[in-house]
Amino acid sequence: MAEVEDKESTSSWASTGTWASSTRASWPAVFCVPQFSYDAELKLQQANSVYVANAITLTPEPKLKSAILNGLVEEIVRYKVYATDKEMEQVAHSLIKKHPCLTEPGSVTGCAGWKTSVKYKLANYRTRLRRLGCPEVTVNSLKLKPSGKSSAAYGVKKPKRAEVNFCPTYPSGETEESLENMRKSLLSDVKKKNNREAVKMKMEKTFAYRRHEVVQNAPMVDDFMTRWPALFEVSEVNAEFKRITTIPLQSKFMSQLDVYSEKLLKMFQERGGELGRRLKSVMAPICDGDLDVRRACILKAVCVYLGEDSDNLVKEYVGLDERSKTAIEETTVGIYVIKDHAASVEPEDTGIVLEGVKVLWDLENVAFAVTMLFGLMYAMNLSYPVELRYTFEVFQKIFMEMNGDKLSNKALSFKNRLFQ
Structure with a gap:
């Protein structure tokens, strides 16, 4: 089942920036298939009725298929931009469960083609996100690969241990320079007494900047401790873990x-x-x-x-x-x-x-x-x-x-x- 690229426009998630990691949540136990466009839902409703009555499956035309894949990918990136094979299969199974008319005749699982299509669509979507500067994707661009390691697949940096916010975007209105200045102010803040709330606020705001440093540069612990002494306190270890995973x-x-x-x-x-x-x-x-x-x-x-x-x-x-x-x-x-x-x-x-x-x-x-x-x-x-x-x-x-x-x-x- 070949994937059809949608050339019309970049999706609203990519264009508005709502894929930012601040909206992320842990991958759900049950993937919920989203509502598609009005006309796509109408066609699927009619096809589902035919399937229930006569067991006739639907072969979607390119426009309908594109609407389905776009909708699925936009839902996926609410959780992550790099999904596992098992998660792709979960998405495909959820799709044919909600819309049985899309079941593929002759397929063992009934959704193998959809799984492949969603996988390619997500890969194409990551290309769009890279152009828009999504850090979770740009961190794996070829220009950041070590010399002599030109393969796109080499050393891919992505969540591997259930990290929800692996490499988030900077807070709105903040730049690398402004966050670096905030980091420097933290160096004096941690030395002041009864200053816990100010430190907590700045550590929260510099989270994305800190994660970029950790993920991209893999600094030595000694150097990182010098730059971010506030992180090496019990309360901040707990807070940082929750920022990364959403779990206490x-x-x-x-x-x-x-x-x-x-x-x-x-x-x-x-x-x-x-x-x-x-x-x-x-x-x-x-x-x-x-x-x-x-x-x-x-x-x-x-x-x-x-x-x-x-x-x-x-x-x-x-x-x-x-x-x-x-x-x-x-x-x-x-x-x-x-x-x-x-x-x-x-x-x-x-x-x-x-x-x-x-x-x-x-x-x-x-x-x-x-x-x-x-x-x-x-x-x-x-x-x-x-x-x-x-x-x-x-x-x-x-x-x-x-x-x-x-x-x-x-x-x-x-x-x-x-x-x-």
Whole structure:
């Protein structure tokens, strides 16, 4: 089913700018097919009546097909400009469910051609958005590719972990220069006492500028922390995560961890062999009955259960001597816990290290630190560390329920055991 390009005009979404990421929402569980133009809806209504009465399908003429595809794409970009294959299939299925007359005879799914057409139409639409300067698309233009990497498909920067606002447009009336001036004013604002509201307002307004920097330039953590010190506070990590995903970070992560805790404990207790012994060792401190300890033990046990080393997530040090300092500085991604003595219940310090830099410290407990680390992965657009990729996949897709429909075999096995 070949895609027909609409040459008449750029759609209202592109021309008015209402595709801006400020209007974005998470991809829906059920895609709602929008109302098409009046004449298109009239033709489809008549064709649906014929289909119900005589099972005769409609082969739409180019103008009708173009109206349908335009309407679908305008609805899609309310959520994202890069849709997955599965999401394209969801759109096509929703179309023939609402308008059965468009079912394709001979197709296994009844909508394979529509899926292909929508995919090409969306690609063409991205070309229009690129000309209009939509940052989510221009970030992938060939002129921004590294030298020697001229392929359009090389290193495409797009949402991969359920980011809703991946690379948003600047606020109306703001320019790169005005936002840079606001960033500079933030450097002094964060040093003032009782200035939280002013910092919060400016961080909100400079969000798009900050995201462009993170997505396009992939700055070193140390440099980014110097430019945006306000981001490396607990309240702003929570706020930035919500700006990016529309999901509350701390409350969701902690509540889901508590909801699954009993099932997780049962999973760990039922495991035998060498893995079972390792899990038992990790879970031993739970006997103290402290909620924070319980949460920390469960998170470490998740790592172990998935075949990963919990020391790569949380590393404990007794005293802060030169050896400990060196080990922390050599940590790429992780959480450190410093105790006065090995048997100490309350740690002297708990913090997060990224690229050898302490970015957060004096955190309440390990579970809270893990939550903040997960949030910083989104705020800095960092890839999950290879040695903890399954652990973070479980945090994202099972605990936080973000893109949970596509799991690795190991994460899927974990989920099946959790819900059995």
